[in-house]
Amino acid sequence: xxxxxxxxxxxxxxxxxxxxxxxxxxxxxxxxxxxxxxxxxxxxxxxxxxxxxxxxxxxxxxxxxxxxxxxxxxxxxxxxxxxxxxxxxxxxxxxxxxxxxxxxxxxxxxxxxxx
Amino acid sequence: xxxxxxxxxxxxxxxxxxxxxxxxxxxxxxxxxxxxxxxxxxxxxxxxxxxxxxxxxxxxxxxxxxxxxxxxxxxxxxxxxxxxxxxxxxxxxxxxxxxxxxxxxxxxxxxxxxxx
Numbered sequence: 001x002x003x004x005x006x007x008x009x010x011x012x013x014x015x016x017x018x019x020x021x022x023x024x025x026x027x028x029x030x031x032x033x034x035x036x037x038x039x040x041x042x043x044x045x046x047x048x049x050x051x052x053x054x055x056x057x058x059x060x061x062x063x064x065x066x067x068x069x070x071x072x073x074x075x076x077x078x079x080x081x082x083x084x085x086x087x088x089x090x091x092x093x094x095x096x097x098x099x100x101x102x103x104x105x106x107x108x109x110x111x112x113x114x115x
Numbered sequence: 116x117x118x119x120x121x122x123x124x125x126x127x128x129x130x131x132x133x134x135x136x137x138x139x140x141x142x143x144x145x146x147x148x149x150x151x152x153x154x155x156x157x158x159x160x161x162x163x164x165x166x167x168x169x170x171x172x173x174x175x176x177x178x179x180x181x182x183x184x185x186x187x188x189x190x191x192x193x194x195x196x197x198x199x200x201x202x203x204x205x206x207x208x209x210x211x212x213x214x215x216x217x218x219x220x221x222x223x224x225x226x227x228x229x230x231x
Binding site: 033035040041042043044045048056058059088090092103104105106108109 | 119121150152158159160162165206208218219220221222223224
């Protein structure tokens, strides 16, 4: 089954404790992206990657890191989480350049709480 | 910079009636894509419809159609014959370039409630 898998789905952590949210897709997609969703603010893009070893900042990259060492994986790293990073996080992927369907395939979301 | 504006935080519609969800956008790019997603209360993001900036015809997908008015920079979603299962949050979004590979921007969303 074609899917984008995020882990963990739910996490409660404390300020300053490094954490990684993993994202993996099995569709051989070139493009992957991370978003955060907060009430009343829609989805805001954190980072995106057009291919392996290519990453770019979205609108809200502060406090986050990403890496794209393999095509299928795009982990989101919070080096020193703070309470304002409490949010619902989505990973998404799409085939990338050369396609024009517009469709992003989303993971199920990861709800992160930072105390 | 790209910007998406959804001016209707909440909308109500009677079952079986049509409803229009508004979306305006701002960009200096000539090539861009516009799309709509549905987010039910369960939280997943469901792709509904896509419109490329160079597409002359309005996109349609089943009961969904996108009313694309390029000069007015609007990309309204029309849902015909509303069903109870259409109750959800709806997001309008834009991404750079004529591919999926650019930066993307989402609106704040519209909560649609379908009344029986």
